[in-house]
Amino acid sequence: MADPESAQEFTALYADNHPRVYAYAVARAGQPLADEVVAETFLVAWRRFAQMPSGAALPWLLGVARNVIRERYRDEGRQRAVAAEMLAWAADTPDVADGVAERSAVLTALARLSENDREVLTLIAWDGLSPRAAARVVNCSTPAFLVRLHRARTRLERAVAAAEEPAITKEPSR
Amino acid sequence: MKNHPDVMKALAEARPAQLDPPRTPPFPFPLPDRTVTGRRHRRFRAAALIPAGALAAAAVTAVAVVAIDPGGPAPTPHGPGASVEAAQPLAASQILLTAAERSTEDAPRSGRYLVVRRESGSVITVGSGTATYEMTAKSSQETWLSRSGEEPTWVTFQKLGLTPLTPADAAAWRAAGSPEQVMIGKPLPTGELGPGSAVSTSAGPRESSSWGADLYALGDTSVSVRDLENLPTDPPALRTALLEHFHGGGGDLPTDRDQWLLAVASSLITDIPVSGPVRAAAFRLIATMPGVRSLGVVTDQRGREGQGFAFTSVNAASGPIERRFVIDLATGRALGEESRVLRPSGTTAKLKPGSLLGYSVVLEQRTTDETPPK
Structure with a gap:
């Protein structure tokens, strides 16, 4: 009622x-x-x-x-399951289109990051929020969020580079 | 480091189609009257705070089982006939105030880093073929917390794999062919398991990463190491300082103010490393709260003996959960904590009272000037 x-x-x-x-x-x-x-x-x-x-x-x-x-x-179980699902999305990519190797490397790299890193990155890149709105979601100040984002982004860059290495030997892109 | 200047763009472009719902389903439930919901909530709280005979009996029984089998890694759920009287346990207030006194003497030490090593586990019902059994997903964390906040904090994390909870679960796992992969499904509100996804039972590598942002939170608010070190050492002042972060609770925290305070104050004893005097204030604050009960002598999940206290955490989805804390009264520090089913309902409907849901044990906590391992 x-x-x-x-x-x-x-x-x-x-x-x-x-x-x-x-x-x-x-x-x-x-x-x-x-x-x-x-x-x-x-x-x-x-x-x-x-x-x-x-x-x-x-x-x-x-x-x-x-x-x-x-x-x-x-719990752990959920985090394992989510990471596994992300890897499945990466593997799921049909290997014909352009940019596939990069897409797969990005998703693989994302799956390897911590839950906290994944959260700040996807709030911006996938949920399309502004840093201010994303800061509200995770309940911190906007500057604090930007610091987290910067560090998460650096780690993603590193992880993408690592994920791309095996692919580059097979099919060099760029 | 700008080798991939467009990594955010690449990430946006990699957005999986699976994120989009096939359709927006009709609203999933009739909108309950908000005032009625609110009233039900308050009644819930009242029930949790009155130590009903059933709750007290469950606590005593759990203590007795642990006392009988101190070496067991996980006390097995007990039947109704397993109750044995525990001998004159300390009252909760005695445990808490003694722990507070010891904590006061645990003076802050010097050192660039505060090192905390802990192991935690969560019990999951897994499936293989038609069989289901309980396994514990364990992990270890080592945190090197920069005390100045000026150097990065390092966190090393390792998944230790899934192991069967009890000998019966181990037998069920072997009967299923000792699978390296098991299925983990969502716990449905009925206590049944939903469709699962395959998860490996083996351990993962040690992973270290530096952490620039604040690692800990009071309630939902991130707090810096400096904020933590500046928490009041006077119980009423600590209460006020903690309640500044109370904005209605919700989510994983109680919406009731007192229950919220109990949850956050107890996090200062186990999860969040604070100085001895602040921990002392947290113990004294908890001692003033209703619903806190003694467990007497208990062991943590590593079999280490300490004095236990507990309170009931009300959770609509899983039914009431008993949160248990094991304290070393020689130092006033927590050895560990665990959560157990009090009255199975909702997602825990298929479990027995007393079933372990999760635990955390503190293996080491010290300050040092060493350099963090990377």
Whole structure:
């Protein structure tokens, strides 16, 4: 028996943001868990709807999703599964198109990074957030986020270089 | 280091199609009335804070089982007939206040780095073929925390692989052909397992990385080493300082203020390395909180004996979880902590009361001027 006005508003919020919360859930918890994470995120979001900051719905929702994932699926098993899934995405790439080697190297490199690094990188590159919005999701200041991003990016560059090495001997690109 | 100046662009272009949902499904549940939900939440808290007979009995039984089998790496879940009276355990307040006194004497030492070595594990129901059994996914972490905050912190992490939890689980694993890969599925709200993905049971390499950002958080707020070293050593002031980070909780932290405070204060005893005097304040603060109970003499997951205390952590998804802490009263330091099922429900519905869910043991904590191993 929710009050009709809030319910309508919330249903619209759900329709607008479902794809992006889902994408975040896949990247952070793996595809098999994504639907469950999304459902739980919106349930928690509904309970705390009154506290949603106006004009920043998405970072707030992703912050809720982040907490849901940390609460329910923070264990080793999940992290192994997510890394394994990322490697599968890399292997899944059809090896005909241009840029395939690079795409595969990037995904392989990403899978090798820490969960924290993966998070800051994908919030920007895949979820399309600004550093300020991404900082809200991980609950730190924007400067602190930029430092994390810089370091994660450096590690990704290194990991990509390492991942590309075997590929280069087989099929040199550039 | 700009060998790949466009690495963020390359990453954006590598965005997997799997991230896009096939469609937006209809809203997955009827919207519950928020005021009713809120009320239910408060009632939940009240239930958790009253040490009901059932909870106390479960705690006593768990202690007794550990006392009977101190060498076992993981006490097996006990049946209803396994209860044995534990002999006059220390009260929770005695344990906490003694630990606080010892911690006060644990003066901060000099050294560029604070080294913390710990092992943690989480118990996972795995499948191979039609069989399911419990395995513990273990990992070790060694942290070299720069105390000035000016040098990078180094974290070395190693996955130690999956091992069967009990002899019965080991037999089930062998019966399945001692598979190198097992299936791990999501725990459904019914306690059943969802479709799984294959995971290797073997250990991984040691991986070191430097860490420029803050490693620890109070609640959801990242805190620097300097912030941690400046935490108050007076219990009421510590309470105030911690509650500054309380913004309604949620996620993996309780939404109830007192429960949140208990969770965050106890993290200063095990997860987050703080000075002895700050740890003393955390012990004294916990001693003032309702719902904290004594476990008497218990062993951690490495079989090391200490005094235990516990509280109930309410979690709607998994049912109530008992968080147990093992303290070495000679030093006031934590040996380890673990989480056990109190009343199976939701994702833990298929487990027995007392089942281990996860643990962490502190193997070493010291300060040093040495250079971190890379």
